[in-house]
Amino acid sequence: MKASLKNIIRLPNVFVTVFLVVFLCTVLILLCISVYRSCLSAEETLNQTTVVTMELTLKERLTRVETEDGGYEIVDLNHKLLDGQVLELLRAESRISELHYICNTFFFPADLLCTEAEYADLQAAAAEGGSFSRDTQLGLYEVGVAGCTREDLLPETLGVPKEDLTVTYLAGNGLEDGVLLPKKLYHGLGRPEAFLIGWYKAEGYGFRFDAPLPDYLLAHFEELKGKPAPPALSVPVCGYYTCGEDDQAATVMVANEKYWQSIYGAQDYYTLQENRQTFVRPDVDAFGEVGLAKIRMTTAYPGEVASIIGGLMDAGLGGDDYLITASDYEYKFVLAQMESMGNFSLVILCAAVLFGLLLLAVFLAYAVRKRQREIYILRALGYGEHGIALSFAFEFGTVILGALVCGVAAAYLFGNGICGMISQRAMENARSAVENLSPVAQSMANSETLRDQLESAVDRYLETDLSLAYGVPFPIYGILLGTAAVFSIYAYGLTRGIAKRNMMQKEG
Amino acid sequence: MSVLEVQNLCYDYVQRYGVTHALKGVNGVFESGKLYALTGRSGSGKSTLLSLLAGFDRPKAGKITLDGEDISTVKPSLYRKEKVGMIFQAYNLIPHLTAVENVLLGAGGKKSRLPSEAQAILRSMGLEEAHFRKKPSHLSGGEQQRVAIARALASDACIILADEPTGNLDSDTGSMVVEILKDLAHRLGKCVILVTHSEEIASEADVRYRMSDGILV
Numbered sequence A: 001m002k003a004s005l006k007n008i009i010r011l012p013n014v015f016v017t018v019f020l021v022v023f024l025c026t027v028l029i030l031l032c033i034s035v036y037r038s039c040l041s042a043e044e045t046l047n048q049t050t051v052v053t054m055e056l057t058l059k060e061r062l063t064r065v066e067t068e069d070g071g072y073e074i075v076d077l078n079h080k081l082l083d084g085q086v087l088e089l090l091r092a093e094s095r096i097s098e099l100h101y102i103c104n105t106f107f108f109p110a111d112l113l114c115t116e117a118e119y120a121d122l123q124a125a126a127a128e129g130g131s132f133s134r135d136t137q138l139g140l141y142e143v144g145v146a147g148c149t150r151e152d153l154l155p156e157t158l159g160v161p162k163e164d165l166t167v168t169y170l171a172g173n174g175l176e177d178g179v180l181l182p183k184k185l186y187h188g189l190g191r192p193e194a195f196l197i198g199w200y201k202a203e204g205y206g207f208r209f210d211a212p213l214p215d216y217l218l219a220h221f222e223e224l225k226g227k228p229a230p231p232a233l234s235v236p237v238c239g240y241y242t243c244g245e246d247d248q249a250a251t252v253m254v255a256n257e258k259y260w261q262s263i264y265g266a267q268d269y270y271t272l273q274e275n276r277q278t279f280v281r282p283d284v285d286a287f288g289e290v291g292l293a294k295i296r297m298t299t300a301y302p303g304e305v306a307s308i309i310g311g312l313m314d315a316g317l318g319g320d321d322y323l324i325t326a327s328d329y330e331y332k333f334v335l336a337q338m339e340s341m342g343n344f345s346l347v348i349l350c351a352a353v354l355f356g357l358l359l360l361a362v363f364l365a366y367a368v369r370k371r372q373r374e375i376y377i378l379r380a381l382g383y384g385e386h387g388i389a390l391s392f393a394f395e396f397g398t399v400i401l402g403a404l405v406c407g408v409a410a411a412y413l414f415g416n417g418i419c420g421m422i423s424q425r426a427m428e429n430a431r432s433a434v435e436n437l438s439p440v441a442q443s444m445a446n447s448e449t450l451r452d453q454l455e456s457a458v459d460r461y462l463e464t465d466l467s468l469a470y471g472v473p474f475p476i477y478g479i480l481l482g483t484a485a486v487f488s489i490y491a492y493g494l495t496r497g498i499a500k501r502n503m504m505q506k507e508g
Numbered sequence B: 001m002s003v004l005e006v007q008n009l010c011y012d013y014v015q016r017y018g019v020t021h022a023l024k025g026v027n028g029v030f031e032s033g034k035l036y037a038l039t040g041r042s043g044s045g046k047s048t049l050l051s052l053l054a055g056f057d058r059p060k061a062g063k064i065t066l067d068g069e070d071i072s073t074v075k076p077s078l079y080r081k082e083k084v085g086m087i088f089q090a091y092n093l094i095p096h097l098t099a100v101e102n103v104l105l106g107a108g109g110k111k112s113r114l115p116s117e118a119q120a121i122l123r124s125m126g127l128e129e130a131h132f133r134k135k136p137s138h139l140s141g142g143e144q145q146r147v148a149i150a151r152a153l154a155s156d157a158c159i160i161l162a163d164e165p166t167g168n169l170d171s172d173t174g175s176m177v178v179e180i181l182k183d184l185a186h187r188l189g190k191c192v193i194l195v196t197h198s199e200e201i202a203s204e205a206d207v208r209y210r211m212s213d214g215i216l217v
């Protein structure tokens, strides 16, 4: 044994090579495993912390068609699904965590739903042919977004005393749009100017509720009948219309989609995208935007956006009427960074494993063959095959084990530092990607948007905790040790094979 | 006083393309205290005979006895360790060991062999002290052979088999090596079997054998 240890020093060429191969491969393998695992866990964190917003848009909804008798008919272009059904589909998808309905507001004939007497009227109207028509007081309960043709009708419309009403007009608007709210509510709002109400002067619309009363509405009345009649029906609010920017109109509560289908005569509400001028629409068409316009959805499964969308389309949404877009650019960007780093480390890992195994196997075979003469002399001196093979195996095994231990120690000591350097570089690369946004992209019309998008994606990436850190699961050390043992056995076998060979045959 | 006796020794090399009958019934007696010279043309079977005497393989037929005991009854490695010292034409020494270490290696299992004893043997072989810690590559051919002989002696073997130990040496050095071998036989009472091509060297031997086509004549 002592002689074997001495041999290690005496044969520096052989053993330094073996040592270096094993040492470098060990360090590489451990580092790559660490980087790969860090990437995986960062991906997991990313998946767990990222919420992707998707937006479902209705391509076109209702249109108004002129009838022969000069009237208008509202035609639902979306024959396939009712809004409620769309929502049902969305709700059935368990990966969607939040639904945020964006609709055009409409005025709900809330007072119709208030009293038994009114209900009796409704029933009668329904019995007469299912059509219901009357002048209505409009107002959305609790929030009270309202509109009417004449301002002096407002108190009546909203059911509040005149002195309690605040009307704010927006300057320069031909259609006299304004905010019409009960004072109480008006003062409670952070941005009352966001409550923009437009209304039509066209007669017959806006104040006239002229549509067949759907069954489910009747069913709803039926439900109410059994209960002690509340003085006012609280319409369940199911969503918000939100608009982020200051110059865009925003924030309207809408009623439960259960009632939507009945509100063809509602006033429309629409946002200003660029400037207030577009608010004025000469071809006033309230119907195009009644009801569900957009649904904002969120999912906590950013990686499954495509499958969610595909699933929804397959489930019946179809691509003709609805469009779903996902704002997952940032997620994808960050994920791509991690994946590419993870894959890169995996490639290096495989290369290190493969080259390490191959190199070591070949080199051991070469080194043992090179010592063939030594084996022969030892045999001639009366050393047994087993003994010679054992001492050779011990020599190689010791060096391999030593290199392994040094490799593990080096990886352990410097692993975090090296990993840190790698993440540093990765982040710098990401940063320079923004700076070097190619001239092609610069020249494109939407280069600003592109750049913004990329920048925020990079920010998101830099925020993501991709802290590459040294971390190797315990069994890996076991595997490394096992490999060392296998190579020792291999060296034993090689040596014994040469020693066993008939020395006389060998001589020829 | 030991006697190595060879009876009707046959050995074949079996290869893919045919069989070489290297030994075809060799008979001979080798006694201790004598230097035997084994001459013969290349390929006549000298090395084969020496290898069998060293117990590297079993003969196809015939037997080798040492003091009347068949050597095949002894474990070959043990037989080699205790009874036989071998010297080859070249590459006798393990290159990464010093002269002393090479000699110590010859002591084999004899742990008691001290470096001082190895040095004593080396000294008795006429190797200068300065060379003791040198690696074989730093020694001349003659010096290397002295070390090899010293190593063969280190195990106290009674039989010394030398396969053309002078083949790589100039004639002066060669005859010096032969002197040493002769000394081993006469003074230390070893049975020394020397394979050589040189008539001059062979004439130094006590007994001369000639191998011819697998037969000892």
Ligand SMILES: Nc1ncnc2c1ncn2[C@@H]1O[C@H](COP(=O)(O)OP(=O)(O)O)[C@@H](O)[C@H]1O
Binding pocket: A504, A505, A506, A507, A508, B013, B014, B015, B020, B021, B022, B040, B041, B042, B043, B044, B045, B046, B047, B048, B049
């Ligand atoms: N390993 C071997 N394989 C096959 N044939 C061999 C081998 N070694 C020697 N021979 C053959 O055996 C015969 C005797 O060889 P050898 O004993 O080496 O002769 P010598 O030492 O007298 O030159 C020769 O014909 C040689 O070709």
Ligand SMILES: [Mg+2]
Binding pocket: B043, B046, B047, B048
């Ligand atoms: Mg020969």
